[in-house]
Amino acid sequence: MTEEIIIAGFGGQGVLSMGKILAYSGLMQGQEVSWMPSYGPEMRGGTSNVTVIISDERISSPILTKYDTAIILNQQSLDKFECMVKPGGTLLYDPNGITRHPERKDISIYKVAATQKATEMGAVKVFNMMVLGSYLKIKPIVKMENVIKGLKKSIPARNHHLIPMNEQAIEIGMKEVQQV
Amino acid sequence: MAEITIKDIIKEENLVYKKSKVLTNNTMSYCPGCGHGTAHRLIAEVIEEMDIQSETVGVCPVGCSVLMYNFLDLDMQQAAHGRAPALATAIKRLMPEKFVFTYQGDGDLAAIGTAETIHACNRGENITIIFVNNGIYGMTGGQMAPTTLKGMPASTCPYGRDIEMMGNPLKMTELVSHLAGTYYVTRQSVHSPANVRKAKKAIRQAFENQKLKRGVSFVEIVSNCNSGWKLPPVKANEWMVENMFPFYPLGDIKVDGQLVTK
Amino acid sequence: MEKELRLMKGNEAVAEAAIRSGADAYFGYPITPQSEVIEYLMAQEPHKRTGMVVLQAESEVAAINMIYGAAACGKMAMTSSSSPGISLKQEGISYIAGAELPCLIMNCVRGGPGLGTIQPAQSDYFQSTKGGGHGDYRLVVLAPASVQEMYDFVEIGFDLAFKYRNPVMILADGIIGQMMEKVEIGPQKVRRTMEEVIKQCPWGTTGKPTTRERNIITSLDLVASRQEAFNLKLVKKYDEIKEKEVKYELINCDDAEYIIVAYGSSARLSMKAMDLLRAKGIKTGIVRPITLFPFPSKVLFDLADRVKGFLTVEMSTGQMVEDVRLAVQFKKPVEHYGRVGGVIPSPEEIVNALEQKIIGG
Numbered sequence: 001m002t003e004e005i006i007i008a009g010f011g012g013q014g015v016l017s018m019g020k021i022l023a024y025s026g027l028m029q030g031q032e033v034s035w036m037p038s039y040g041p042e043m044r045g046g047t048s049n050v051t052v053i054i055s056d057e058r059i060s061s062p063i064l065t066k067y068d069t070a071i072i073l074n075q076q077s078l079d080k081f082e083c084m085v086k087p088g089g090t091l092l093y094d095p096n097g098i099t100r101h102p103e104r105k106d107i108s109i110y111k112v113a114a115t116q117k118a119t120e121m122g123a124v125k126v127f128n129m130m131v132l133g134s135y136l137k138i139k140p141i142v143k144m145e146n147v148i149k150g151l152k153k154s155i156p157a158r159n160h161h162l163i164p165m166n167e168q169a170i171e172i173g174m175k176e177v178q179q180v
Numbered sequence: 181m182a183e184i185t186i187k188d189i190i191k192e193e194n195l196v197y198k199k200s201k202v203l204t205n206n207t208m209s210y211c212p213g214c215g216h217g218t219a220h221r222l223i224a225e226v227i228e229e230m231d232i233q234s235e236t237v238g239v240c241p242v243g244c245s246v247l248m249y250n251f252l253d254l255d256m257q258q259a260a261h262g263r264a265p266a267l268a269t270a271i272k273r274l275m276p277e278k279f280v281f282t283y284q285g286d287g288d289l290a291a292i293g294t295a296e297t298i299h300a301c302n303r304g305e306n307i308t309i310i311f312v313n314n315g316i317y318g319m320t321g322g323q324m325a326p327t328t329l330k331g332m333p334a335s336t337c338p339y340g341r342d343i344e345m346m347g348n349p350l351k352m353t354e355l356v357s358h359l360a361g362t363y364y365v366t367r368q369s370v371h372s373p374a375n376v377r378k379a380k381k382a383i384r385q386a387f388e389n390q391k392l393k394r395g396v397s398f399v400e401i402v403s404n405c406n407s408g409w410k411l412p413p414v415k416a417n418e419w420m421v422e423n424m425f426p427f428y429p430l431g432d433i434k435v436d437g438q439l440v441t442k
Numbered sequence: 443m444e445k446e447l448r449l450m451k452g453n454e455a456v457a458e459a460a461i462r463s464g465a466d467a468y469f470g471y472p473i474t475p476q477s478e479v480i481e482y483l484m485a486q487e488p489h490k491r492t493g494m495v496v497l498q499a500e501s502e503v504a505a506i507n508m509i510y511g512a513a514a515c516g517k518m519a520m521t522s523s524s525s526p527g528i529s530l531k532q533e534g535i536s537y538i539a540g541a542e543l544p545c546l547i548m549n550c551v552r553g554g555p556g557l558g559t560i561q562p563a564q565s566d567y568f569q570s571t572k573g574g575g576h577g578d579y580r581l582v583v584l585a586p587a588s589v590q591e592m593y594d595f596v597e598i599g600f601d602l603a604f605k606y607r608n609p610v611m612i613l614a615d616g617i618i619g620q621m622m623e624k625v626e627i628g629p630q631k632v633r634r635t636m637e638e639v640i641k642q643c644p645w646g647t648t649g650k651p652t653t654r655e656r657n658i659i660t661s662l663d664l665v666a667s668r669q670e671a672f673n674l675k676l677v678k679k680y681d682e683i684k685e686k687e688v689k690y691e692l693i694n695c696d697d698a699e700y701i702i703v704a705y706g707s708s709a710r711l712s713m714k715a716m717d718l719l720r721a722k723g724i725k726t727g728i729v730r731p732i733t734l735f736p737f738p739s740k741v742l743f744d745l746a747d748r749v750k751g752f753l754t755v756e757m758s759t760g761q762m763v764e765d766v767r768l769a770v771q772f773k774k775p776v777e778h779y780g781r782v783g784g785v786i787p788s789p790e791e792i793v794n795a796l797e798q799k800i801i802g803g
Binding site for chain 1: 447448474475617624707716786789790
């Protein structure tokens with residue numbers, strides 16, 4: 001099993017930390033993982049993305065041009081990465097602020113209104129965990145217990161009391177996700 | 181009366197002066213009349229008197245004193261031009277109980293190594309910096325130094341230092357005295373017996389201060405360069421008194437972390 | 443004991459490895475994309491963990507000279523920077539090589555020349571492997587292709603540095619420095635005591651006791667014949683390194699008709715390309731040099747007898763390709779493919795390059 005994922009959105013949406021928790025979850029269940037952020041000029045435009053690969057085998061390139069899954073959180077990222085999803089692959093997006101929705105027919109498209117839901121709940125900080133939950137619903141490549149272990153590793157010890165809140169957000173994301 | 185031979189003279193009871201054991205037997209490469217030899221001797225005597233030969237690491241610069249390690253019987257490192265305070269910073273931080281000093285000329289300390297000097301002083305490294313200022317680049321053949329006086333000739337300012345064109349001579353010692361990390365800052369000379377005694381006292385103080393761990397002790401020695409200045413040794417010293425001392429006045433500038441008010 | 447696994451950035455792995463390997467000091471100056479090294483160290487407070495000294499210097503120049511000062515006392519010292527900062531350090535590196543001091547330098551390469559870009563590149567190959575500063579000298583150059591290797595090469599690098607009294611460089615790039623991967627963390631090594639330092643490095647300037655002559659650390663010798671003898675002594679040392687320390691990885695070379703030669707992150711990109719090529723039926727293998735100096739020339743020379751051609755993949759306009767050509771000695775075609783200035787070649791581009799430049803050519 002090799003899963004090649006791009007997660008892309010605005011800086012501040014928790015794109016990098018979502019990727020880190022996902023990668024850590026893979027590591028906790030004994031898989032090979034890589035997490036490669038964009039750190040170049042793209043950051044200056046306010047966009048942020050990270051390539052996460054989880055595999056049973058040694059990972060070759062940590063930087064890719066084709067992905068099994070794209071997790072998209074803003075319009076610029078949708079415009080850039082929709083075409084980079086492999087045929088038969090998966091695209092998950094949050095429709096918040098999206099004016100041109102995904103159009104491809106050869107991939108599976110899912111959406112989750114995580115921004116809206118998180119705002120309603122007053123839990124904007126765990127917005128990214130809702131999206132992660134949606135992804136794990138579609139592709140349960142890591143077990144929930146390993147996600148919790150990954151969370152513990154990714155979050156500083158002083159914030160470990162927030163883990164139940166993150167766990168709850170993941171569950172909400174799992175419920176809210178819809179196939180388009 | 182029997183003839184007196186040299187053997188009769190060389191006796192313990194006749195001994196009035198001897199070379200410090202911290203100096204090697206190598207013949208110094210300095211020009212006759214140069215102040216470096218005296219400055220080296222004072223450092224050696226201070227180290228011998230403090231009995232810290234085995235606890236001392238020195239750093240020599242690029243310039244006339246690049247071969248200082250040939251003359252002092254100490255563990256020494258030879259630094260790239262201007263970088264001695266960086267080396268000394270690392271040595272002292274890794275071996276805080278050792279006595280660490282740099283010995284630097286004006287080009288090394290006040291031109292190419294300005295950043296290293298300022299920052300080591302500002303961090304308050306517990307080291308001793310001996311700064312020999314003769315207003316010229318001796319080793320490379322008498323070029324202008326950052327401390328060359330206004331109007332003073334050098335091979336790269338043959339008609340005298342033109343302030344408008346070449347900028348002002350730099351008073352590095354006053355500059356570092358204003359940094360919070362310096363604990364003792366003084367300017368001395370070694371051109372007369374009285375000044376040699378004062379300079380030795382200052383160097384001793386600068387080494388003793390390392391035990392306090394309160395920052396940099398910085399001793400400038402205004403010196404001569406009779407080759408570079410193209411003057412015989414005695415004349416060079418006279419010229420130094422008349423021209424260097426008015427611009428680089430001797431005396432303590434900062435003592436026990438406090439600026440000296442005059 | 444269960445091994446400790448962590449998800450770490452390459453830069454963080456280098457920093458943790460420095461602490462764990464029992465290093466005495468790190469001196470550095472921030473520069474993208476490797477500032478995480480000193481940030482991580484400062485956050486870890488290694489002076490509390492092991493007594494290791496960490497200092498943010500006023501410049502790269504000061505930092506490398508602090509390394510000189512520390513190394514001259516026999517201490518284990520490392521610095522890191524990225525391309526423009528490494529250029530600044532070259533004077534100090536030359537002095538360190540000239541004074542035969544051990545130290546470790548990590549270069550997280552970014553695109554150049556000049557201020558260039560902050561994105562990954564491999565354009566410092568010549569600088570790293572052919573000297574870099576003035577004078578006839580070489581560094582031992584290790585090229586990590588994973589975060590685990592970033593971690594492992596710190597201890598290996600220190601060992602080589604002390605074994606040969608020579609500076610060692612870890613030549614990474616922005617990809618290896620910035621990405622996170624699984625890292626197996628080794629146990630904490632105890633820092634050497636002063637007595638152990640003196641025993642291991644009797645040449646160190648640790649203060650002259652009455653029992654030995656003074657120790658002098660210098661790169662100066664004004665007598666030409668002695669300086670020449672010293673230069674020849676260095677050559678002998680480098681020859682020994684070439685004989686004993688070559689490291690490389692062969693990936694699918696047994697049945698390969700075509701060889702991609704790539705180091706560091708380019709090797710990772712090339713592994714993906716190799717998979718794509720093999721899926722098309724093109725038998726491709728990879729030679730991944732792990733040491734860039736000493737360069738694995740012999741294996742390439744030998745492979746040249748049974749493959750059809752070589753493609754080097756580098757994020758440069760073609761630097762390592764010269765060493766590959768020297769190694770292959772015109773037995774088979776050797777071509778270069780690279781993207782530069784911070785642009786990363788895609789696996790698909792590498793596939794095209796091999797098909798067009800080697801198979802088609």
